[in-house]
Amino acid sequence: MPIAQDPLSVEVTLPREDVALVTVEGNLDVDTATEFQHHLANQLHHGRRHFLLDLSAVPFMDSSGMNIILRVYQEARELPGSVHIISPTPAVRRILDLTGVSITVPVSESVDEALERVDHPQAAPAEPEA
Numbered sequence: 001m002p003i004a005q006d007p008l009s010v011e012v013t014l015p016r017e018d019v020a021l022v023t024v025e026g027n028l029d030v031d032t033a034t035e036f037q038h039h040l041a042n043q044l045h046h047g048r049r050h051f052l053l054d055l056s057a058v059p060f061m062d063s064s065g066m067n068i069i070l071r072v073y074q075e076a077r078e079l080p081g082s083v084h085i086i087s088p089t090p091a092v093r094r095i096l097d098l099t100g101v102s103i104t105v106p107v108s109e110s111v112d113e114a115l116e117r118v119d120h121p122q123a124a125p126a127e128p129e130a
């Protein structure tokens with residue numbers, strides 16, 4: 001049995017013309033981040049403004065993956081658009097929380113919840129007051 005992980009799998013579907021659902025499977029790290037970045041750049045080039053990143057099949061993500069998510073978040077905001085992370089695995093969610101990425105980039109439990117946030121950005125849960 002080989003020790004190496006399977007390569008990254010990235011599937012893009014279009015729930016709507018300006019929304020790309022990017023389903024990622026495999027480790028999102030320094031070895032695979034460039035492929036992930038190419039898929040996102042291609043969708044930006046084709047006019048997508050909203051990105052739903054399904055990370056439910058990503059067991060591990062390092063800073064390379066986080067940097068790409070933050071980069072597309074910045075680019076999408078300038079359009080204006082948005083980025084939403086969907087159903088991250090517990091290990092990825094922990095990294096997102098520890099680094100503060102989950103404060104910047106909304107995390108949803110489903111595609112429907114993320115689409116609702118695309119349609120009604122102000123309807124997102126408010127941050128607790130200090």
